[in-house]
Amino acid sequence: MDFDSIVLIHREKGVFLKEGISIKVESCLQNIKSFYEEEGKIFLVLNLEEDFTDEEFDKIFEEFPYEEFENEGINIYPKDEEYYPTFIVEIENKHREELQEEINLILKLFMEKVVKIYCNNI
Numbered sequence: 589m590d591f592d593s594i595v596l597i598h599r600e601k602g603v604f605l606k607e608g609i610s611i612k613v614e615s616c617l618q619n620i621k622s623f624y625e626e627e628g629k630i631f632l633v634l635n636l637e638e639d640f641t642d643e644e645f646d647k648i649f650e651e652f653p654y655e656e657f658e659n660e661g662i663n664i665y666p667k668d669e670e671y672y673p674t675f676i677v678e679i680e681n682k683h684r685e686e687l688q689e690e691i692n693l694i695l696k697l698f699m700e701k702v703v704k705i706y707c708n709n710i
Contacts, residue, residue: 616695
């Protein structure tokens, strides 16, 4: 079965409370690790689930195009202590339609600027 949507999880202090809205995604579904709301902010956690050498792993974070995301108003930063290169995107809580547009822009940029460059299996 193919999935093309993610469900927003509402949580408090890391504990699941309830499911929220569903967002249809256009790309990078396999790179989405989690999607949740906590304390009024929405977090989209993305990763590159592929094995990298330590040098390649460090290079991804060093060369990550943070500025290109910032130019689009996207707040993205690395998540430490993860096996795969992982990034957290903070998103302001919005209406579903606006949120869907923003998430698809984020995923499009992530695919173009990160996944296509660093992942061999696409």
